[in-house]
Amino acid sequence: MIFDYLSNFLINNQEILWLFTLLADLSFTILLYRLFGKAGLQVAIAFSILLANLQGPKLTEIFGLQTSLGVIFYASIFFATDVLSENYGKKEAQKAVQMGFLVSIIMIVMMSLALLYQPTNQPNTAVFSHNIHNAFATIINFTPRFIIGSLLAYYISQRFDVWAFHAIKQKTGEKHLWLRNNASTMSSQILDTAIYSLVAWWGIVDLKTAIQLGLVKYAFKVVISIIDTGFIYWAKSTHNKLAYKE
Secondary structure (H helix, E strand, O other): OHHHHHHHHHHHOHHHHHHHHHHHHHHHHHHHHHHHOHHHHHHHHHHHHHHHHHHOOOEEEEOOEEEEOHHHHHHHHHHHHHHHHHHHOHHHHHHHHHHHHHHHHHHHHHHHHHHHOOOOOOOOOHHHHHHHHHHHHHHHOOOHHHHHHHHHHHHHHHHHHHHHHHHHHHHHOOOOHHHHHHHHHHHHHHHHHHHHHHHHHEOOEOHHHHHHHHHHHHHHHHHHHHHHHHHHHHHHHHHHHHHHHO
């Protein structure tokens, strides 16, 4: 009864659902960090990459603007990378970026192989099997443009995010965590959005449409970056507690 009411409420209030999903995603990242330390952040990055790719094709409207659900999970990768940068240094953050890049490649290869398996034609399960196969094909039927755009955008923007974060930290020291978190994420997200939009949409839609899609995507990423500011201070507090226990 309560679950049905909550589900209906969120379905009818998509903006609240979007905010709830974002807060839940960031909170789960903190939970993994509290429970497993640095390894928890690495898991969070890999898991967010999987979610972003699987849910990327799902389009929805938030505040009247069309966007991909994958934006939430992809933007949270930058949050986890910034937490690693702040608490464990540039080297560990770069290692996490490389791990995430490799996870993306492995996922694409293994899911592409999975699509080559044909559904069963046994009478009692054929309909179900074909429906599931077609559903998977719709979600994970990667095109070369998507693969190249996604991988390039991730690797270049994430490397830039780590560099920008530490460049700002060298000038501010331990102060102004909010500044390096937001400045590095927002600037790297410009790169991410521009690279992906250029590769994925070039020649498919007109330039005006491609720019509009990119701007909407970037706007949501900026909002997410602002919201995660409180969470990065929470992560800093968690790190201090973990260090104290050690």
